[in-house]
Amino acid sequence: MSYDSVRMSEQMDALDPSIDEFIDRYNTITAALVLLGLNPARQTLFLFPGGMASRLKRATKAWDPAGPASQTFKYKELWLNLSTLLGGEARQLRMHKTPGGEYRDKGDRIIIADRVVSLLSVSPYVGFTTWCSLKGVDWFIFPWDWRRNVDDVATFFVDRFLPHFQGLVQAKCNNADPLADFSLIGHSAGGLVVNWILRNADPPGTLRKVITVAAPFYGYGHQLHRWFEGDDLLNEGGLFTDAMRRMISSVPGCYSWHFLPEDFYKAHQTDFNSDPYPLPKYPSTDFTTGDPVDTYDPQPPGQRYPTKPQTGFDSDELDKAKKLFDALTSPLSTAQAAKFVNIRGDTTADNTLNTTSWKLVPPISPSPIADTSVTPGDGTQPAWSTRDIGLFTQVPGNVLTVSGPDAAHMIIMNSPQTLAHVAAVLGIP
Amino acid sequence: MAKPVTDPVSSMTSEEAFEFVRKLQKAFPKTPRSKKELAALQKYLAKYKDAELRAAGSRVLSDLMQRPSRTIKADDFPPAPIAGPEPNVGPKPKARRAPKRTTSGTKPRGTRHRTKRR
Numbered sequence: 128m129s130y131d132s133v134r135m136s137e138q139m140d141a142l143d144p145s146i147d148e149f150i151d152r153y154n155t156i157t158a159a160l161v162l163l164g165l166n167p168a169r170q171t172l173f174l175f176p177g178g179m180a181s182r183l184k185r186a187t188k189a190w191d192p193a194g195p196a197s198q199t200f201k202y203k204e205l206w207l208n209l210s211t212l213l214g215g216e217a218r219q220l221r222m223h224k225t226p227g228g229e230y231r232d233k234g235d236r237i238i239i240a241d242r243v244v245s246l247l248s249v250s251p252y253v254g255f256t257t258w259c260s261l262k263g264v265d266w267f268i269f270p271w272d273w274r275r276n277v278d279d280v281a282t283f284f285v286d287r288f289l290p291h292f293q294g295l296v297q298a299k300c301n302n303a304d305p306l307a308d309f310s311l312i313g314h315s316a317g318g319l320v321v322n323w324i325l326r327n328a329d330p331p332g333t334l335r336k337v338i339t340v341a342a343p344f345y346g347y348g349h350q351l352h353r354w355f356e357g358d359d360l361l362n363e364g365g366l367f368t369d370a371m372r373r374m375i376s377s378v379p380g381c382y383s384w385h386f387l388p389e390d391f392y393k394a395h396q397t398d399f400n401s402d403p404y405p406l407p408k409y410p411s412t413d414f415t416t417g418d419p420v421d422t423y424d425p426q427p428p429g430q431r432y433p434t435k436p437q438t439g440f441d442s443d444e445l446d447k448a449k450k451l452f453d454a455l456t457s458p459l460s461t462a463q464a465a466k467f468v469n470i471r472g473d474t475t476a477d478n479t480l481n482t483t484s485w486k487l488v489p490p491i492s493p494s495p496i497a498d499t500s501v502t503p504g505d506g507t508q509p510a511w512s513t514r515d516i517g518l519f520t521q522v523p524g525n526v527l528t529v530s531g532p533d534a535a536h537m538i539i540m541n542s543p544q545t546l547a548h549v550a551a552v553l554g555i556p
Numbered sequence: 557m558a559k560p561v562t563d564p565v566s567s568m569t570s571e572e573a574f575e576f577v578r579k580l581q582k583a584f585p586k587t588p589r590s591k592k593e594l595a596a597l598q599k600y601l602a603k604y605k606d607a608e609l610r611a612a613g614s615r616v617l618s619d620l621m622q623r624p625s626r627t628i629k630a631d632d633f634p635p636a637p638i639a640g641p642e643p644n645v646g647p648k649p650k651a652r653r654a655p656k657r658t659t660s661g662t663k664p665r666g667t668r669h670r671t672k673r674r
Binding site for chain 1: 562563564565574577578580581584585586587588589597601606609610612613614616617618619620621622623624626628629632633
């Protein structure tokens with residue numbers, strides 16, 4: 128079996144305990160409803176965590192290309208605990224591409240997603256899942272490897288996970304079908320995954336709603352910094368800056384977190400300006416001239432991003448990310464638009480980083496990227512980025528805004544306003 | 557007297573959380589792996605109150621999840637120039653002032669190249 132086959136098999140096995148917990152919750156609610164003499168319609172809600180919010184575990188030994196088909200591994204948590212922040216451990220998240228284009232994990236030690244991150248007893252989404260349980264919603268958190276492209280994750284979810292999940296639940300819940308009425312909700316980059324499923328996958332027809340919360344449809348400026356600066360919390364005072372840049376550049380998923388392509392902006396400029404949270408000009412500009420610099424078509428050639436020898440930055444991945452952007456922003460059919468709901472956040476602090484300026488490279492250090500303005504948003508994502516511009520035109524009522532301090536990016540899923548919106552959209556009393 | 561602004565994400569600023577992490581990184585320059593090293597890490601953490609650790613955890617998580625790890629103030633930047641037509645549909649968001657962060661260490665760490673206000 129190939130690396131990817133073994134990896135996906137291992138990924139599926141890692142999800143089974145969470146499916147068992149879903150089954151336990153499902154049967155508990157069923158028993159309670161029988162006791163109360165109630166028989167309300169059931170619905171399942173799959174939550175896709177934000178980018179970097181899924182916990183990643185790394186195999187303790189390498190995959191063996193000459194090994195048996197049924198290789199199994201033990202795993203240790205890699206992302207995220209305090210050890211991740213120490214000794215440059217986050218370097219182990221690095222990936223490498225085979226000549227055939229397959230992405231493998233560093234040292235061919237398989238990495239899988241398993242549950243949600245927890246750091247110093249803090250974990251996102253606790254408020255959201257507690258609320259779901261109280262409302263009798265059958266919820267499932269689908270952890271995903273945020274280093275990989277969202278189309279890979281979405282395809283795995285629809286083609287492999289959903290049938291497996293459905294079969295296990297039916298077998299242990301008196302043949303109840305958890306997909307008879309189901310919806311998807313994605314936070315942040317998880318919103319890109321559910322967006323891809325809506326537009327490009329072929330999910331079961333019983334998919335009712337696809338909800339994004341604080342999803343960066345049109346990117347944001349911080350990713351540009353990361354190509355050059357790594358991550359302050361992981362760099363360890365500069366000791367591992369180069370290693371972190373290389374790790375980030377090796378991860379294909381990051382390439383689609385950029386600002387939108389300039390041609391898309393130009394084609395929709397009127398719509399961007401008509402929004403309650405407008406984007407009056409292309410957000411990435413040259414430091415000297417102030418002219419737009421397209422993040423997906425960097426000009427002049429070779430003078431914007433690091434070279435491959437410098438940090439591993441991969442122009443081929445940038446081209447692939449542009450195609451992914453096109454797929455994620457393709458026109459919505461009427462039926463798709465009716466199912467699609469975007470929730471965005473505005474903390475009302477007006478301190479979300481917005482536009483950037485870009486010096487020519489080399490040198491790549493100090494960073495050629497500078498933040499040049501702030502705008503309303505959730506503290507991480509500008510409000511102009513977190514809704515689909517086509518949806519806002521087609522079904523403006525399906526674009527909802529959460530305002531106030533609890534609209535902050537990390538906690539917006541737990542906000543009472545968000546929960547009220549989700550309840551209204553899904554008909555939860 | 558104005559009430560101090562409470563940040564619902566964490567009582568710790570990005571700068572304070574960064575300092576927490578840097579102290580930890582200096583105390584543990586190697587990734588702890590052995591039982592002895594992990595016990596030393598637990599002992600190190602025990603000098604903090606639970607609330608402090610939770611505040612650090614919340615802020616670090618928030619900053620790692622793609623938020624720039626520094627306090628952003630609205631008046632750090634000049635207003636964005638308007639190049640396109642004025643918005644003509646929908647309500648405009650009201651002009652607002654960013655709440656002042658009152659905790660210490662609100663200066664950017666200076667690790668990032670930034671445009672100065674002129």
